[in-house]
Amino acid sequence: MANDLDDNRTHEAAPGDPAPLDLTADVVSLTAALCDIESVSRDEQRVCDAIESALEPLEHLTVTRIGNTLVARTELGRDERVVLAGHIDTVPLTVDPPNLPTHREGDDLWGRGTVDMKGGVAVQLKAALVAEPSRDLTFVFYEGEEIDSEYNGLLHIQQQRPDLIEDADFAVLLEPTGSIVEGGCKGTLRAEVVTKGIAAHSARPWNGHNAIHDAAEVLARLAEYQPETVVVDGLEYREAMNAVGITGGIAGNVIPDRCVVTVNYRYAPDKSEDDAAALVDQLFSGFVVTIKDNAGGARPGLDLPAAQGFVAALGVDVVAKQGWTDVARFAAMGVPAVNFGPGDPNLAHHDEERCPVPQLESAEAALLRWLA
Incomplete structure (x- = not known):
């Protein structure tokens, strides 16, 4: 040997x-x-x-x-x-x-x-x-x-x-x-979906725009999304799209000017990494989407x-x-x-x-x- x-x-x-x-x-x-x-x-x-x-x-x-x-x-x-x-x-x-x-x-x-x-x-x-x-x-x-x-x-x-x-x-x-x-195995993609607002004093919110409130639309799209079940080589892969994190705000008296919803997409192995990224971009059209990592199945x-x-x-x-x-x-x-x-x-x-x-x-x- x-x-x-x-x-x-x-x-x-x-x-x-x-x-x-x-x-x-x-x-x-x-x-x-x-x-x-x-x-x-x-x-x-x-x-x-x-x-x-x-x-x-x-x-x-x-x-x-x-x-x-x-x-x-x-x-x-x-x-x-x-x-x-x-x-x-x-x-x-x-x-x-x-x-x-x-x-x-x-x-x-x-x-x-x-x-x-x-x-x-x-x-x-x-x-x-x-x-x-x-x-x-x-x-x-x-x-x-x-x-x-x-x-x-x-x-x-x-x-x-x-x-x-x-x-x-x-x-x-x-x-x-x-x-x-x-x-x-399924692929896994992690993306950050960002909403942008305008910072202001929380006592005078009309001077700003609340980015966390805008994240409600991101969450609504996730709740409405119907993941696929895909058959590949005779096996059923159940896809999943979930919010796995949310961050926003800098202080208890400031209207947040930024909110980040972290999304994890588990996708069937019939999709490429580019296919998965394109689907996430389309789902959150109108928001800033950054793909943080993406490993194909x-x-x-x-x-x-x-x-x-x-x-x-x-x-x-x-x-x-x-x-x-x-x-x-x-x-x-x-x-x-x-x-x-x-x-x-x-x-x-x-x-x-x-x-x-x-x-x-x-x-x-x-x-x-x-x-x-």
Whole structure:
């Protein structure tokens, strides 16, 4: 297995280094071992080192490291190549009570990362042991998903080594879905809609014009707007347009001369980023509209043979992903993607984060069945 290490990376063994990961352990024990290596965003080196060391003996994989992101590829000459991806960072730990180290309570594994998403990473690592999979595989273990986009390891691959991913036919992001398949994802746009007035003393409002009062029209248009339900590749994506913030006024005795309504538009993956921006501009015609950020969605690609084979092998329910996930980054590289992984997404980042052991086991079994 060849390593292409980031020139800026240096690591020497230290007394506090974690015990080596045992990829032959059961998936629950492996999940616990991964979670017990703390890896809050921007502190992923130790867990990345541990994963890299565990992959090193696997001769059927070639590993490339970019910062604290790993890409491991088979080169078996199969007709199809699939990406299995998961992020290795977590949100910060709780303190009272602490949610690490992990512990078992009945059929649940408790602890930070069990849901989001080291359970999925453990399933990836179990799949990495398959020396003769039915298709070529690209495993991606990446940093910085839980924080600003500039730190995201998938973005770094896209910028520095897109060739490591762009030849794939299909991708599976092992984010928590309760072990069902969630296809693609919706896009998300955030805009500021500004109303302008004239400042004056609030005792003499006739000398000014109240910008907050004008925001009533913005809110009325939002209330009247009927979001679409759009079918893409057989899945229903429910669009949403909502006010998520409002600011205005500078003092309790001043008529406000400016009010900003922040609007979030979640749009189906049949629309481009430009389509979404144009719709928002049209809806709020007559007001100053500024698009603050806009991330396109991802089509599920369920019409493709690779996706159909994946769904058929798993034999689980398939629904549309109603949020935004990193499958959109794969879409930007021309690779259709779905979400599939163990854990209830409602418990991601939760103080009581925990993953059912049967979901870890069933996700592993389903993925190995597909690779057989």
